[in-house]
Amino acid sequence: MGVQDQYPHVGRDMPSVYDAHHLPHDQAELIRLAERIIAEKFAPGEISRVDRRTNTEEGYTFFDTLGFFKSGFITADVIKRLQSGATALSVGVGDAHLEKLLVEGFDINSSHIMLADRADYMTTEAKYSTSPQVTFDMTEEWPDFEQPFSLILFPESLEVVAFDQAKIKSPKSVWDTVPEPIKQIREKLEEEKPISQEEVAAYLAATDKVKPFLREKVAVIKRALGCLADSGEIRISDTGMPFGTFDTLPYLRAAFYEHEPPLEISANTIVSIKKPSPKKS
Numbered sequence: 001m002g003v004q005d006q007y008p009h010v011g012r013d014m015p016s017v018y019d020a021h022h023l024p025h026d027q028a029e030l031i032r033l034a035e036r037i038i039a040e041k042f043a044p045g046e047i048s049r050v051d052r053r054t055n056t057e058e059g060y061t062f063f064d065t066l067g068f069f070k071s072g073f074i075t076a077d078v079i080k081r082l083q084s085g086a087t088a089l090s091v092g093v094g095d096a097h098l099e100k101l102l103v104e105g106f107d108i109n110s111s112h113i114m115l116a117d118r119a120d121y122m123t124t125e126a127k128y129s130t131s132p133q134v135t136f137d138m139t140e141e142w143p144d145f146e147q148p149f150s151l152i153l154f155p156e157s158l159e160v161v162a163f164d165q166a167k168i169k170s171p172k173s174v175w176d177t178v179p180e181p182i183k184q185i186r187e188k189l190e191e192e193k194p195i196s197q198e199e200v201a202a203y204l205a206a207t208d209k210v211k212p213f214l215r216e217k218v219a220v221i222k223r224a225l226g227c228l229a230d231s232g233e234i235r236i237s238d239t240g241m242p243f244g245t246f247d248t249l250p251y252l253r254a255a256f257y258e259h260e261p262p263l264e265i266s267a268n269t270i271v272s273i274k275k276p277s278p279k280k281s
């Protein structure tokens with residue numbers, strides 16, 4: 001049995017037994033590495049915290065740090081970019097547990113990840129972090145940053161804001177009723193089966209419910225694009241809400257159809273919006 005097996009929560013001063021710069025390409029291995037780093041480098045409960053507590057009167061939930069690896073929001077490529085000097089702005093950090101893991105666990109210079117949250121909600125944990133901090137409301141004017149960022153991250157923060165802005169009081173009522181009619185109609189189209197009038201009506205009602213919230217999401221993404229460097233990427237993790245990325249791809253592509261230069265948008269478990277590098281003349 002190895003030392004780490006015997007003492008999974010060894011203290012911070014122990015010499016590192018992993019190489020945070022030798023990152024596996026395979027996501028499953030990266031998840032295991034993150035798990036090891038959390039166990040070896042941090043005190044129990046310091047990092048991985050599933051719905052640990054809420055931080056504000058509005059009751060925002062903090063997410064499980066490893067979940068960001070499990071969903072593919074944080075990949076070896078993202079970590080490597082940050083290790084090699086790319087700068088990130090993380091918007092809606094909460095207590096910044098994910099950013100702390102990246103900086104302290106993966107040997108990323110803390111000055112490269114700027115922490116952002118709404119003014120009254122920056123938690124004490126985030127305030128004590130050595131990373132630069134900024135407070136602003138992502139739905140309003142963004143600060144004038146000196147330099148654009150290579151990465152803008154929304155770690156489980158954009159969805160919640162889009163719901164607030166769209167004045168959807170009960171997100172549950174939406175996510176309980178929206179995905180099913182959309183899924184049904186999509187399956188029928190794929191199988192070339194006939195679609196009834198009721199199914200069409202249910203589909204239209206479902207998409208109508210989602211539209212105001214998608215509009216708000218796009219408005220925030222537009223602000224983020226203004227602070228994104230050429231070749232930069234916006235990454236959105238919204239797995240907390242079941243239809244965070246559900247069928248949003250066509251809407252997002254349509255919303256940014258005329259953007260110059262054309263953006264590369266993908267939406268699977270997480271949303272990625274890439275600004276291409278400018279063409280050399």
Ligand SMILES: C[S@@+](CC[C@H](N)C(=O)[O-])C[C@H]1O[C@@H](n2cnc3c(N)ncnc32)[C@H](O)[C@@H]1O
Pocket residue numbers: 056060061062063064091092093094095096116117118121122136137138139155156157160161
């Ligand atoms: C669901 S929590 C996620 C916190 C953390 N990133 C995590 O994954 O545990 C959402 C965060 O977004 C922040 N937030 C909510 N509305 C915001 C706004 N309009 N502008 C900036 N941040 C906001 C909240 O204060 C909260 O910290």
